[in-house]
Amino acid sequence: MSQDHLAILEALLFASPDPLSVELLHVILGDVEREGIVRSLHSLQEAYEKNGSGLMIVQVAGGFRMSTRPDLHPWLGRLAKTRPTRLSRPALETLAIIAYRQPITKAEVESIRGVLVDGVLKTLMERDLIRVLGRKREVGRPLLYGTTRKFLEYFGFQDITELPSTQEIETLIPPRQDTQDTDETVRAEREDS
Amino acid sequence: MVYQVKLPAFEGPLDLLLHLIRVNEVDIYDIPIARITDEYFQYLALLEQLDLELAGEFLVMAATLVYIKSKTLLPADPSATEEPFEEDPRTPLVDMLLEYQRFRAAAETLSGREDQQRQFFFRSTPLEIPTREGPLEVNLFDLLTAFREVLERAKDQPVLEFLTRPVSTGERMVAILDRVATVEASVTFESLFPPEADRWLVIVTFLALLELLRQGSIRVRQQVDFGDIVVMRAVA
Numbered sequence: 001m002s003q004d005h006l007a008i009l010e011a012l013l014f015a016s017p018d019p020l021s022v023e024l025l026h027v028i029l030g031d032v033e034r035e036g037i038v039r040s041l042h043s044l045q046e047a048y049e050k051n052g053s054g055l056m057i058v059q060v061a062g063g064f065r066m067s068t069r070p071d072l073h074p075w076l077g078r079l080a081k082t083r084p085t086r087l088s089r090p091a092l093e094t095l096a097i098i099a100y101r102q103p104i105t106k107a108e109v110e111s112i113r114g115v116l117v118d119g120v121l122k123t124l125m126e127r128d129l130i131r132v133l134g135r136k137r138e139v140g141r142p143l144l145y146g147t148t149r150k151f152l153e154y155f156g157f158q159d160i161t162e163l164p165s166t167q168e169i170e171t172l173i174p175p176r177q178d179t180q181d182t183d184e185t186v187r188a189e190r191e192d193s
Numbered sequence: 194m195v196y197q198v199k200l201p202a203f204e205g206p207l208d209l210l211l212h213l214i215r216v217n218e219v220d221i222y223d224i225p226i227a228r229i230t231d232e233y234f235q236y237l238a239l240l241e242q243l244d245l246e247l248a249g250e251f252l253v254m255a256a257t258l259v260y261i262k263s264k265t266l267l268p269a270d271p272s273a274t275e276e277p278f279e280e281d282p283r284t285p286l287v288d289m290l291l292e293y294q295r296f297r298a299a300a301e302t303l304s305g306r307e308d309q310q311r312q313f314f315f316r317s318t319p320l321e322i323p324t325r326e327g328p329l330e331v332n333l334f335d336l337l338t339a340f341r342e343v344l345e346r347a348k349d350q351p352v353l354e355f356l357t358r359p360v361s362t363g364e365r366m367v368a369i370l371d372r373v374a375t376v377e378a379s380v381t382f383e384s385l386f387p388p389e390a391d392r393w394l395v396i397v398t399f400l401a402l403l404e405l406l407r408q409g410s411i412r413v414r415q416q417v418d419f420g421d422i423v424v425m426r427a428v429a
Binding site for chain 1: 204205206207208243250254263289292293295296297298299300301302303304306307308309312314315316317318337361363364366367375408410
């Protein structure tokens with residue numbers, strides 16, 4: 001891979017506000033094979049690391065993008081005048097349900113959370129973290145929601161399969177003692193009676 | 194003397210119930226329903242005293258709890274001998290709580306990732322790169338002109354109507370989005386209208402296209418004057 005391609009890739013990553021997919025880079029560079037592009041991106045990544053640069057190249061939402069190094073965030077925080085606010089707890093809960101259960105209707109989200117979610121859905125739509133995927137084939141033809149590419153970028157996922165599995169989530173819930181036993185005892189008692 | 198009481202904010206009745214289950218150190222699979230119901234009502238009374246507006250969902254849950262409590266108090270129906278194994282009246286509630294708990298944990302992990310990701314800073318606006326002959330943005334009239342051509346073509350299709358459920362705008366929107374699934378994928382305006390399409394499908398497809406444009410989900414471009422109109426996904 002010639003030096004030139006590295007320079008072009010670096011410039012493109014610097015200029016783009018969105019993650020650049022290998023596909024798009026292949027279209028822009030024209031005669032360079034996809035494997036070659038991936039190799040170059042990785043060698044750029046290594047070069048930045050080795051030189052102790054303040055920048056790095058990260059892989060997110062199915063593409064590559066240039067980012068500042070995370071350990072420098074205090075200084076960048078001082079530079080940034082406004083930053084999008086953190087998501088509220090209702091927003092995060094709603095987003096989690098949509099992410100795992102998409103495509104899902106508003107009513108289905110509400111039945112899991114036990115509260116109405118109109119306001120939260122609006123906020124998530126405005127922040128471009130969810131979108132309408134279509135309509136459900138049932139009475140009323142309610143809208144179906146799903147997550148966006150921006151969602152992947154925001155949380156640093158490569159793709160939706162990177163979401164922790166429900167089993168992994170399960171381990172985060174503080175375990176109850178003798179949970180299984182009690183459950184079985186209840187059943188046993190009922191069978192006796 | 195003034196006391197300041199800080200109450201944990203609850204996201205809803207399920208959140209409150211999980212809190213009560215935790216502070217009482219009871220088993221979620223074996224909820225002492227009378228005790229938890231009492232505490233739940235105490236909490237609602239407290240909220241009322243504080244003049245906080247109670248969301249309707251809290252009252253629905255109160256009714257559910259009372260219903261479960263009454264079910265557990267009633268002796269089993271002796272005449273119902275065929276079905277000795279009656280479902281625990283608490284089971285549906287427990288299932289709901291467990292599911293909600295899972296998603297609450299999932300929200301926690303998302304929150305953690307959000308914190309992590311906030312340490313990365315990216316360019317948020319494109320560099321201003323001067324364009325000399327960039328693609329032309331297509332206006333509504335260009336689209337209508339192209340649409341008229343497609344409609345002309347559809348006119349020649351013999352019309353044979355069956356009473357089937359007609360395709361909807363929503364379905365066509367989804368179909369169009371599928372065609373331009375990625376930012377790179379783009380299709381020509383023409384190709385969205387298969388030659389065998391009847392008038393109905395053509396019109397619905399066009400409406401779907403306009404709706405997607407209005408939402409900002411897609412963009413339409415024309416590389417040269419009178420050239421093919423290209424439909425592509427808008428960059429998120």
